[in-house]
Amino acid sequence: MPDFQETTNLVSSYLRARVPLVIIESIEPSRVMDLLRQVADEIRSMNFFEHSRTEGIKDLLTQQSMGDDTSLAAALDQARVTFKARRNVNFVLTDVEDLADETSTSRHLAEMVRLAEACSGSIILIESNPVWTGLGRLGMSVALDVPTTDELAETLQSIINDQEGLVSVAWGPAEVRRAAEILTGVTETEAVNVLMTMLTRKQLGPDDLSQLSEYKDRILGALAGIERIPLREDYSVGGLRQLQSWLVDREFLMKADLSATRLNPPKGVLLVGVPGCGKSLSAKAIAHSWGLPLYRLDMAGILGMYVGQSESRLREALAAADRVAPCVLWVDEIEKALATSNGEGGTTQRLIGQFLYWLQESTSKTFLVATANDVSALPPELLRKGRFDEMFFVDLPDADDRAEIIELYFDRYLEARLSPALLTELVRITDGFSGSDIDSVVHSIASRMFTQGTTLLPPEDELRPWFVDVVPYSRTNHEDVAHLRAWANGRCLPAGTPPAIDAPAGAPIRRLLVG
Incomplete structure (x- = not known):
């Protein structure tokens, strides 16, 4: 997805080439208008007019009104007259309804595009939804996504600079960058509203960064397939020394600015072990310790009853996780959704493929904590080195x-x-x-x-x-515990203290996270 400057360059190229229809897909019309003003200021040889339902037709740069009639019909009639009288004219249209299908409006607009082409004019449509294919194929489309982290950081810093002397702000460049990363996925207007709301308290410190995730939750609302898990204040850790040591570097990478490096954010960790020994609690403890929101991916809720529904739900859930990043994403008992068997159909294989693709390609700061009890049911491709950053075995406490x-x-x-x-x-x-x-x-x-x-x-x-x-479970299910330990030997790192050099081969490593 192109960023603001890339989209600006594309739109400028389309207009210089006199493409008769330019469709800009975005949920931020005000941001698109800023983009078009920048383009209009660069191409002074062209005239730009904009239409809105509230103010009718105006000159894009001077904001001079061209009439009192604010209807779309009046705007299209004005465009028709102007195209015939002058060359290199551009009309920007917003809030046009009934363009998704072949309707009288979309057909009328298609005729206007053909007229614009004959007169070296262009119509620029700002749309949040796809348009009728018959209309879209008459021109070129470009999507303007929500602001990137860099763009948000610049916006937030600009607001803070404007408040200098009025509000006590203890945010340096690192905090501003961190705030931008947390808010990535919201619109520019939403990010401005969040920061201005926080500034009403007349002070802004590093501790306020954690509140940004709460504001982001309110903005994004209910997210498909994932749920926010509230965290307590009394998580306590006992053991898991090696896992905790390993997590130190991952926390640093999750909070660091990696934009100037070729490093990727941490992918996550797979925790296998005896039931009741703290695997699920680990996800909560990690999120609490890192000061990140915790979301749970409900794999049971992902599975649909219709062909293709499960894959669609998983895709939406993973996309939602990327939008709320940075966060910790918890998948409990992952084997129940991705387990394979000889007689199963293609749905599970497609889910596995989609999940692995996301693990491989996602660049968001979403730290995945997956837990598994029945490791033998997991697909081998999920366990390959590089899917997760590491696999740990959590045994019974010593x-x-x-x-x-x-x-x-x-x-x-x-x-x-x-x-x-x-x-x-x-x-x-x-x-x-346990x-x-x-x-x-x-x-x-x-x-x-x-x-x-x-x-x-x-x-x-x-x-x-x-x-x-x-x-305890270890006595009623002794064979299962022995099987888990045998499987983990040589495949996983012990979550607790590694064995001494002279320890007998295969000796279980017992450490536990409690809370």
């Missing part, structure tokens, strides 16, 4: 992590600290527990205390049975 997790949940739900002896015993009892298992037990204890109206922690001999009576 003793050190379980101690940290137990203390964390007792503090969160009960604001209580355990004695070293009791903590040691609970760590032993919870061998094989983080969600521990969370569930401590939450149940807190719920019982609440219903009994007490804040006193039960005696130690009454706490132990709560944990002893639990049969």
